[in-house]
Amino acid sequence: MKILVTVKQVAALDDEFEMRDDGRDVDEDFFEEDLNEFDHYSVEEALLIKEAAGDDAEVVIVTVGDEDTDDALRTALAKGADRGIRVWDDSLADADGVAIARVLAKVVEREQPDMVFTGAQSSDFGSAVTGMALAGLMGWPHAAVVCALEYSPGDNTATLRRELEGGLEEIMTIRCPAVLSIQLGINEPRYASLRGIKQAKQKPVDELTLDDLGLSADSIAPASRVRRMYAPEKGQAELITGSAAEQASRLAEIIKELRGM
């Protein structure tokens, strides 16, 4: 029995920051890096299942990132996960969620887990794509934004609740193996103990390349590309008042201004 949890090291910004020279991201000197907040919950959910099963389950943490992202991996291992996998190739530097999902799909094929958990989204980019793309690539059942889960190792199905719009929740049963993206608040994530942190340093972490997974750089070409990242100028809001005609005319002016007409 094995649960695979995909995690991401995310970047939080300092109060003041500068953009990278190519204008496509923030200069990494201004990042504070940490394990994605959502992933604390997905890791905890896996650990709770493992513990409820009398530890008769393996929790494997996988991330895609350079060696700096070992911190995120070790954070998850310190909480009690069994081992880690880190995949990296410089060609992944601009990878989007779909490209990452292609890499993760190969890891899933290799590991053959009974269940895959991802965070509902990453707190830095927030695309909420990776988990569902992974399920699509695998052809596995999936559920996004899971806020409650009943599942024991060996079960053929899991019963879960997921959050919908307008405060609605949906109860569903899903065939396993499946990919579930886990929502904040599903549990109370634990803190690592000092013992956990010390033990995490000894736990095995496989470092894999694209070659190891049988992938070429071409096969993980991102589906999207960031052209420019910028901080929008503040103070652009304007409340348009007056009669309908006046409002329409002011709106037309603004549109012309913005389009440089």
Next chain:
Amino acid sequence: MASKRPEKYDILFEPIKIGPKTMRNRFHQSPHCIGAGTDRPGFQAAHRAVKAEGGWGAINTEYCSIHPESDDTMRVSARIWDAGDVRNLRAMTDAVHEYDCLAGIELWYGGGHAPNMETRHTARGPSQFVSEFETLTYCHEMDEADIKQVQQYYVDAAIRSRDAGFDFVNIYGGHTYGPLQWLSPYYNRRTDGYGGSVENRGRFWVEVLEKVKKAVGDDLAIASRFAIDTLIGPASVEVEEDGIKLIKMADDLVDVWDINVGDIAQWGEDAGPSRYYRQGHQIPWQRFVKQNSKKPVLGVGRFTDPEKMAEVIRNGELDIISAARPSISDPFLPQKIEEGRLDDIRTCIGCNVCISRWEIGGPPMICTQNATAGEEYRRGWHPERFEKAQSDDTILVVGAGPAGSEAARVLMERGYVTHLVDSAEKIGGHLNDITTLPGLGEWGYHRDYREVQLDKLVKKQRDSQVSLGAKRLTADDVLEYGAEKVIIATGSSWNTDGVNALTHDVVPGINASRPDQVTPEQIFRGEKEIGKRVVILNADTYFMAPSLAEMLSGKGHEVTVISGVELGHYMHFTLEYPNMRRRLIEMNINVIGDAWASRVEEGRIEYYDIWAEGSRREYRGPGKLPRDENRSHQWLEFDTLVLTTGRHSDDGLYRELMARKDEWAKNDIKGVYVIGDAWAPKLMADSTFDGHRIAREIEDDEPQLPLPYKREVSVWGTAFQPDGEHRQEWRS
């Protein structure tokens, strides 16, 4: 990322000329007591020099007596009576001059407020009066020869100040000391050339300034501290009357004015506690001086925020920011502003616990925020620098209140991998409740500073961690946590059974599990409904009972306090007492003092006068009291009984871990220690000290107990006076 200070603060860093001297910026450490005086020159030098290093442009002594006729024993002043004092004060000026900082001395002649309990002199004043501040202290009315003699004391002291290396002398007329007693008709009832008109009442002050200026004015800057309004109306000095008149009379004789308000008997109106006064609270009086003077003006007002400091200078209300308490709380305040590190400022909380030690008379100053204050010389603690960790031991701190958060902060500063764990969602422990009490919001700066610093430290040191909202750790959890050293900082709670300082016993019928009886914690948690008629049974000597009385009265409850100890006794020392009493009266809170409870029944409490047991004491045999039976008991009804009878340590976790010492080795635990209220309930300043101290001494053989500190006491075999004789010399 290092950031630069905002340009709007540049005004705080403009140099300013003061007579023959130039101050490098606008940060002036106001004269303030620390308990060092002249007798502990190492303490004096190190404490002041740390501030010079931290960027203050000028540093002062505390009040410094000019002559044995002005002796404030047991309170500790500095003294500049003779060559021995000059030598000892030289340690301070030399240390301060290591940095680009001026050294000032506040020349104090206490007059009618000086008790002279050590020197046994008789102080002289403008008229004979009995001090409203000091017990049993009368002064002798000066004649003209006396006046010339006392004025010469100032001159001689100023010359000795120059010998000691000071850059400026401050003729101290604040807090109704020295020349202010002459100006104020409250003290000065003379009818000669020194009494009557403001010109006559100001003459003593003007003459002192003339003589001091003549003697040392070419070399030293002359400052004068002036309480511009003594806050008792026309009976004494009012700012727009005698205040600005004296400024005009003496303006040519000073190089800088040092302006405050108030008197000595209620000097909490000057050193305003945050409970009652915000920063800049004296500006409505101070601002008149710049309108009537050609000289730079400096003034205090617990300025903690550079925004406010720059504002009062831009507004033309002051030229220089003077600060005592903010400089104690953060000796590096100017440097942090200069470097734009505003979130590193350890902001003064305005609790006045620093002042309390001077008021108590004798003990060295302590600070709630800055545990290193007063420990610079004797323990070698620098406020901003820490000794590197001396081992790879990891440390678990249980409890993130004032003690635990300070311990974790200092351990992380030293480089120890440290985990701080608390079941609460926020750092601060019981402080998070206290800050909700009337007027105590600013005490939250203590928590905020540690919260910000810990947040930065755990980012720098990834294996360290602050675990908030965590499940309460059991002894098993702690044993298995994986830390080599464990510090327990689990705080204290209010007694639920009435155990108290008077009887050391429970009060029958007191039981905080009942719906109509509450501890402070139960009030903060809002877990019980509070009835209309509230009785607070108190045997605590600090703020909790008066604060709860004020809070509950403000919510419409009818409050009576039965107190077995003087209500808010410690608030005399923090200068909060006078306004606390005024507030109780304003809010119709009934205080039954010198009373304790014999029993409680549903809806009523029986109390008695603690002195009603007869003054005759005689032996009456075993099992019998040596005094008469107390028959003063009476009943009082309540809807809710609030219990501030005493506190006890929450040390269950510590005790269990100590009992399971045989399990330490197999869990790689080297030591378990207890600090703060969990060790014994104490002032927040002392809890913070505990946390700081154990973090500084964690690798020692017995970290539970403090290391010896460097003592400064008289050394037998050496005379204090350079040409003196230490051996006994009888006059016979």
